[in-house]
Amino acid sequence: MIIVNLQLKVKPEKREEFIEWFYGLLPDTRNYDGCSELNACSIAGEPNAVDAVSKWESQEKYDAYLAWREEDGTLAILAEYLSEEPIFRFLTVEKQF
Incomplete structure (x- = not known):
């Protein structure tokens, strides 16, 4: 099992539009084969940071x-909303408690 932490920095002027668009994508992500959990997270003190942890x-x-997501054009649209390149962190779950 892996945990993916997608870290996004959204252009301030596009944040509201981005949130509506991004949250609209998440049910399909959660229902995609192999995804067992998905959380959209904010970061205290960073209003333009959005993390997706799955x-x-x-x-x-x-x-x-x-x-x-690349084939359906989602990643190209995502790039238009961001002020920085997205960061993908892949965490391998060694043991659950």
Whole structure:
């Protein structure tokens, strides 16, 4: 199992529009094969930071999902909203307690 932490910095003038668009995508992400959990998070003191933290069955399942988002044009649209390149952090779950 992996946890993916997608860290986004949104252009301040596009934040409200971005949130509506981005949150509209998340049900399809959560329902994608291999995704078992998805959370949209804010960061205290950083109003233009949005993180998506998701749990996936495997890196391969996430890679298939990301390829789908590339093919359907979502990643190109995402780039228009961002003030910085997105950061993808991949955490391998070693042990759950």
